[in-house]
Amino acid sequence: MLKLAVIPGAICGGCDVALASVGEKLLDVLKYYEIVYWPIAIDRKLSDLEAVEEIDALIYMGGVSTREEYELARKLSSKSRVKVALGTCSVYGGIPGLNSLSSPLEVYKVNMGRSDHWIQGDSLGLPQLVPYMAYTDVVEPDILAPGCPPSGKVLDQLLEQLIEYAAKGKIDHKPILLGDPESLCNKCPRNPKTTKIKMPGIKRLHEVELDDKKCFLEQGILCMGPATRNICDHSCIKTNYPCTGCGGPLDWGGDSGVSMISSIGSVLLVDSEKSLLEPGLTREIDKLRDYIGTFYRYTLRKSMLYKLRELKKGGLK
Amino acid sequence: MSEYRLYKVLDPVTLVEGVARVVIVTSDREVRAVYQIMEFRGFEKLAIGRKMEELPRIMSAICGVCSWSHHLVSGKAVDVVFGRRPTPRSTLVRKLVNYIQVLDSHLLHFALIGLPDVTLWGETQRDISKLLAKNPELVEAALKTRSLLKVLEKKLVGKIQHGGFVVPGGVTRGFNRDEIAEAEKILGEISDLTIKLHEFFKDRVVYSGLLRKLAERGEFDLKAYNLGLVSGGDLELYDGALRLIDSRGRIVAEIADNSKYSDLIGEATVPWNYATLPYYKQAGFKLFSEESTILVGPLARINVSSRVRGEKASLEYGELLEYAGGKPISNLLYAHWARLVEIIHCIEMMREIMDKSELYEGELVNTKGSPVEKGVGVLEAPRGILIHDYTGDGELIATSARVITPTTINNMAINTNLTKVSGRLVEEIRSKGEPSRETIAIMESMIRAYDPCNSCATHVLRINGHAQPVSFTLMVVSEEGEVLWRG
Numbered sequence: 001m002l003k004l005a006v007i008p009g010a011i012c013g014g015c016d017v018a019l020a021s022v023g024e025k026l027l028d029v030l031k032y033y034e035i036v037y038w039p040i041a042i043d044r045k046l047s048d049l050e051a052v053e054e055i056d057a058l059i060y061m062g063g064v065s066t067r068e069e070y071e072l073a074r075k076l077s078s079k080s081r082v083k084v085a086l087g088t089c090s091v092y093g094g095i096p097g098l099n100s101l102s103s104p105l106e107v108y109k110v111n112m113g114r115s116d117h118w119i120q121g122d123s124l125g126l127p128q129l130v131p132y133m134a135y136t137d138v139v140e141p142d143i144l145a146p147g148c149p150p151s152g153k154v155l156d157q158l159l160e161q162l163i164e165y166a167a168k169g170k171i172d173h174k175p176i177l178l179g180d181p182e183s184l185c186n187k188c189p190r191n192p193k194t195t196k197i198k199m200p201g202i203k204r205l206h207e208v209e210l211d212d213k214k215c216f217l218e219q220g221i222l223c224m225g226p227a228t229r230n231i232c233d234h235s236c237i238k239t240n241y242p243c244t245g246c247g248g249p250l251d252w253g254g255d256s257g258v259s260m261i262s263s264i265g266s267v268l269l270v271d272s273e274k275s276l277l278e279p280g281l282t283r284e285i286d287k288l289r290d291y292i293g294t295f296y297r298y299t300l301r302k303s304m305l306y307k308l309r310e311l312k313k314g315g316l317k
Numbered sequence: 318m319s320e321y322r323l324y325k326v327l328d329p330v331t332l333v334e335g336v337a338r339v340v341i342v343t344s345d346r347e348v349r350a351v352y353q354i355m356e357f358r359g360f361e362k363l364a365i366g367r368k369m370e371e372l373p374r375i376m377s378a379i380c381g382v383c384s385w386s387h388h389l390v391s392g393k394a395v396d397v398v399f400g401r402r403p404t405p406r407s408t409l410v411r412k413l414v415n416y417i418q419v420l421d422s423h424l425l426h427f428a429l430i431g432l433p434d435v436t437l438w439g440e441t442q443r444d445i446s447k448l449l450a451k452n453p454e455l456v457e458a459a460l461k462t463r464s465l466l467k468v469l470e471k472k473l474v475g476k477i478q479h480g481g482f483v484v485p486g487g488v489t490r491g492f493n494r495d496e497i498a499e500a501e502k503i504l505g506e507i508s509d510l511t512i513k514l515h516e517f518f519k520d521r522v523v524y525s526g527l528l529r530k531l532a533e534r535g536e537f538d539l540k541a542y543n544l545g546l547v548s549g550g551d552l553e554l555y556d557g558a559l560r561l562i563d564s565r566g567r568i569v570a571e572i573a574d575n576s577k578y579s580d581l582i583g584e585a586t587v588p589w590n591y592a593t594l595p596y597y598k599q600a601g602f603k604l605f606s607e608e609s610t611i612l613v614g615p616l617a618r619i620n621v622s623s624r625v626r627g628e629k630a631s632l633e634y635g636e637l638l639e640y641a642g643g644k645p646i647s648n649l650l651y652a653h654w655a656r657l658v659e660i661i662h663c664i665e666m667m668r669e670i671m672d673k674s675e676l677y678e679g680e681l682v683n684t685k686g687s688p689v690e691k692g693v694g695v696l697e698a699p700r701g702i703l704i705h706d707y708t709g710d711g712e713l714i715a716t717s718a719r720v721i722t723p724t725t726i727n728n729m730a731i732n733t734n735l736t737k738v739s740g741r742l743v744e745e746i747r748s749k750g751e752p753s754r755e756t757i758a759i760m761e762s763m764i765r766a767y768d769p770c771n772s773c774a775t776h777v778l779r780i781n782g783h784a785q786p787v788s789f790t791l792m793v794v795s796e797e798g799e800v801l802w803r804g
Contacts, residue, residue, distance in 0.1 A: 010358055014381020014478040021467060021477075065358060095378040098363035107359035108591075114361075114719055115593060116583035117602040124340050124589035127355050149381060149478050206370040206399060206485045206713075209682055232476075239474065240489035241481035244374055289714060293367040297375065 002056035002166055004029070005049055006038035006086075007076060009069050009135065010096065011062030014149035015087035016040045019059075022155050029159050032166035033057065046072075055080040057162055060135045063089040063096055063301075065104075066127035073138045082165055083141040084158065088148040090135040092248045093301025095148070097132060098293065100301045101309065104129035134301050142171045145178045148246035148298060151232040154178045177252045179231030184243055188225060189234055190215050199267045202287040205242070212240040217267055222294060227260035246298050255304045257295030339760065340589070341739045348743050349605055350735035352728060352764075357591035364718035369395050369709045372718070374481040376705065379720065384478045385418040386698035387705070389555075392483030393694030394705045397576075398713065400686030401486030406679040410488045412555045413670045414474060415696065419554055420663040421466045422699035423615070423656045424507075426768050428459035428514055431653040434765050436521045438531065441754065443761075455517050458510045465510075469503045472496060487682030497671050504671075508664050518657060523640060532641075532648040536737040536759055537766070539730055540564035540647055541610035542597045543617040544581070546697050547571075550623035552634075552662065554697040560621045561597070564607065566645040569599075575695040578704055582611065582721065595726045605736055610729040613701025614767070615655035620645040625658060627665030633658045649734060649766040688713060698723055700768055724769045734763045 008016060019026075020040055033056065035042055037049040049055075058080035064070050077083050088094040099107050108129065112118075135141065145158045157178045165171055185194050192215035203220035210216075216223035216237075224245035225237070231247035249256045269276060269284060276284070288294055296303050338353045360379050367375055372395055377388040389411055396403055403411070429445050432455075437443040449456040470477050473492065482488050492500075522528045531537070541564055546557035558573040561581055570581055583598035596602050600609040612620075619625075625634040637654050638644060646655075670676060693706045701723030708717045738759050745752045 012378055012381040012384075014378075014384065017381055017478060021463075023464070063358075066355070068355075095375060096358040096360075096363065099359045102362060104357075104359075107362040108357065110359070110362040110365075111591075111593070112586050114584065115586040116598065117585035117596075119585060119587045119604065121588050124342075124351060124353060126353060126589055126591065129357060132358075148378065204368060204370055204713075206684070209684060210484075210489050212490065235476040236481055239476065239480060239482050241374075244371075244481070246479070289712065290366055290368050290371075293371065293375070 001034040002032055003036045003052060003054070004033040004038075004057045004059070004162070005036050005052075005055050005076065005080070006041075006059045007061065007072070008039060009060060009062035009073060009090065010065035010132075011087070011089065015061040015090075018147075018149035018151075019061075019086065019155060022152065022159065025156060025159050029162055032163060049076070053079065057082045057084065057165065059084040059086045060090050060141070061086045062135075063093055064133040064135060064138055065096070065129060067130050068127040070130055070133070070138060073135060077139040082143065082162075082171060083139055084143040084145060084162075085135045085141040086145045086158070087150055088146050088246050088248060088298045091141075091144045091146045092136075092299040093132065093134040094246075094298050097134065097299070097301035098297065099132055100306055101292075104131060132301065137301070140175065142174045143176045143178065144252060146229065146246070146248045147179075147231045150178075151235065153180075153233060154231050175252060177229070179229045179247060181250070182230050183250055184225035184228050184230050184232075184234060184237070184247070186230065187234075188215070189238060192218070194226075197267045198270050199264065201269060202284055204287070204289075210240050216242040222264075222288065224256065224260060224295075226263035227256050227295075244297055245295075248299055256299045257291070257303060257305065260295050339735060339764075341742060343743050348736070348740045350732055350739040351589055352731045352735060352769075353590055354592045354728075361718045361720060364707070364715050367715050369398055369707065369713045369715050370485050372705075372707065372715060373483045374479070376718070376720070377479050377481075379722075381478050383418060383422060383698050383700070384480075385414055385474070386696060386703055388479075388481070388483055389415055389418075390694040390696035390698070390703050390705045392485070393556075393696060394692040394707050395485045395694075397692030397694070398688060398690075398707060398709055399485035399692075400688050401683050402686070403487050404680045404683050405675050406491060406677075407487035407681050407683075408556075409670050409673060409676045410491055410681075411483065413667060413676070414482075415555050416663040416667045416670070417466070417470060417473070419697070419699045420507075420660060420667070421470070423660050423663070424459075424462050424466065424511070424514075426699075427518075427653060427656045427660065428462065430765055430768070431656065432459075432514070432518060434762055435527070435531070435650070435653060436517075438527065438758075443758070452517070455513065458513045462507050462510050462514075465503050465507050469500055469507070472500055472503070484682060486684060486686065487680070489681070491681050492676065494677055497676070501668070501671055504664065504667060511660060511664065515657060515661070518653075523654070528650060528654070529640070532650050534759070536734065537649045537763065538647050538737075539607060539610070539612060539649055539734055541607045541612045541730055541733070542569065542600075543612050543620040543645060544702055544726070545613065545618040545621040546695065546702070547622055552618055552622035552625045552659075554659075554663075559695065559702070561611075562621050562645060564645065564647065566620070575704075576691070576693040576706075578693065578695060578706075578721075582704075582726070584721070590728070592725045592728055593721075594729050595721060596729060605729075605732055607733055610733055611726055612730050613723045613726045614652065615659055615699075615701075616646060616649065616652040617701060618697065619651075619655045619658060625662055627662045627669075630658055630662035630665055633661055649763065652766045652768070700724055700727070702726060724767075727767050727769065731764065731767050731769065735760060738763070 085091045199217045223242035225243045228245045229247040229250050340351045342349050373388050373391040376391040377384040379387050433448040474480050544561050546553040547560045548557035561570040584593040584595050585602045596609040603609045691708045704721040706719040742752045742756050
């Protein structure tokens with residue numbers, strides 16, 4: 001039997017629940033693997049896992065927010081043959097990655113600032129916060145399984161990969177980015193004519209009564225579909241909610257924001273570009289307001305923006 | 318500044334097990350228990366600068382277990398900010414989803430954690446696998462409710478966790494009669510299975526006298542303030558007045574305007590936890606004291622309500638009160654039964670909503686309203702009162718966010734209960750070198766009775782057994798900081 005360990009980092013619990021809910025498929029994996037650690041599912045101590053010499057497959061969920069998590073992620077990864085980043089936090093930093101441009105102290109101060117009462121004393125060994133990271137900032141995983149949380153489709157693909165590894169003993173073409181290598185627009189149930197989309201200006205989500213058949217972009221609503229990998233089969237779009245980009249960019253190493261800006265550039269007010277000219281278009285684009293929360297809601301930690309900022313600080317090699 | 322002293326843990330924490338840790342601090346004068354939540358993701362910071370209409374989807378990521386509670390309460394807060402009263406139809410959609418959230422979470426806890434914990438009392442292993450060996454049919458029924466709930470959720474909301482459907486003034490999607498007819502069928506199956514769990518619990522735990530016997534143990538007692546939503550005195554999960562009662566059951570405050578929640582709840586920052594310690598503001602902050610502790614959650618809701626709607630739920634509520642000897646019920650083990658009352662209540666209320674024609678007709682969203690600077694949403698999440706409080710600028714960009722979750726509110730209560738048993742634990746370690754199995758079992762049962770969700774608590778999390786620290790690291794330290802014992 002091969003050894004499988006599932007490690008929670010800084011998580012919301014969504015990935016845990018999603019993985020635990022795949023049902024029978026998980027039983028197929030258990031024909032090849034023994035779960036040596038997974039706090040949600042089995043009662044094993046971390047010390048038991050420490051005693052294991054080699055882990056065949058390690059699934060890491062969530063980001064890294066404390067020194068202890070960082071060290072644990074490194075230590076366990078170094079003795080794991082196949083490393084899997086499960087969920088968007090693990091792969092791209094996820095929503096908590098929106099704090100990537102602030103120091104842990106700046107983040108914590110926001111909470112402390114509202115307090116009515118302060119107690120002084122010892123921290124009783126409370127883990128020390130570190131600048132927030134994705135798991136992919138700590139090690140280079142072999143398999144990347146994005147999604148907030150990963151969909152049934154991504155989890156099925158992951159389990160297939162694990163079974164294949166059990167049979168072949170190796171992983172080809174690392175890293176493997178799960179999901180389908182296409183944008184969400186490709187098979188969108190709203191059938192957008194992707195070459196003919198016209199975005200009639202920029203509207204915010206509360207400004208429009210959403211049409212449940214029409215392409216969001218054609219309603220002026222920013223849908224991250226064009227810049228997002230199809231990991232989900234449109235589960236949000238089907239509930240009449242625009243894609244917010246939790247699947248991350250189309251390819252590993254891509255940049256959601258750059259790709260979305262380019263998409264908007266080719267569809268926004270294409271009919272009236274000549275009369276609006278640059279100032280008119282700029283005014284319209286300004287309506288987007290929160291660029292980071294819109295374009296990089298899940299991927300700021302891995303974005304070009306973050307890298308540029310670190311370069312400026314001299315902190316990135 | 319404070320008069321409270323805690324002692325340094327010299328042993329560096331290299332490995333942290335599970336969600337949380339219990340540290341017992343000893344000195345010649347006292348023994349105290351501290352329930353520590355170990356990480357921090359900072360949602361209150363990352364909310365700043367975001368478009369407020371998008372906060373419901375962003376803030377739902379606080380918790381993957383009760384993501385809909387956060388999605389809904391965030392929606393309630395932004396309704397206020399946008400000055401929009403949600404349409405009657407959208408309110409029904411939201412309420413229905415909220416009932417599913419509470420039903421799902423409660424059934425999970427009741428069947429897979431609560432039942433083994435109580436019915437296997439006294440045995441070494443008190444988990445679902447042991448219950449499976451003893452009562453396979455029962456566990457099969459419990460697991461079947463899990464898969465049925467997932468089918469129901471997928472049918473109604475599409476994406477089971479972190480889906481989006483709430484917008485200011487309404488929802489993006491309604492249900493049609495065919496969808497609801499299918500959902501009703503599934504709900505019927507869940508209801509039938511629930512009856513089996515219900516009967517088993519009543520038989521083994523209630524009629525056998527086990528619960529009364531266990532409840533005689535003083536450690537599970539909590540003489541604290543209880544806080545919950547009520548609607549005309551009835552138990553309420555979505556929209557009502559905040560009612561606070563004292564440990565003798567007297568109504569101390571009832572606030573219809575939820576935005577004034579901070580008249581009741583203060584927050585203390587402590588250096589050993591990333592979560593704050595909320596307390597009853599008028600009582601002043603008293604660490605480790607029931608005098609300023611607030612309890613929220615199913616038991617608190619039962620205690621603050623005068624009635625529970627739903628024919629069967631109302632009967633069950635009456636039976637619970639009679640057995641426990643009236644309100645307020647101060648013994649935490651009764652929280653399991655309180656959860657059962659609410660399971661029945663949720664099923665009955667869901668059926669009531671599904672029968673209303675307003676669920677199928679009318680507008681899904683109200684797009685008119687005059688925005689204001691500040692909005693507060695208060696909701697009963699499965700584990701109790703959940704608050705999202707936002708402010709924004711003239712362009713509806715968030716300038717601040719404050720989130721208070723039920724597990725955070727219950728943190729003081731958990732510490733208080735754990736402290737009650739920690740003296741004995743230290744005594745056992747001193748005399749026998751290790752704590753007795755029974756003492757550890759009591760501590761586990763205490764934490765389980767609270768059903769803490771630590772992802773919520775510091776918007777944060779390490780989850781264990783579905784938001785349940787089934788195992789936790791326990792350590793005892795001396796005044797000098799020496800680690801005396803580590804579990």
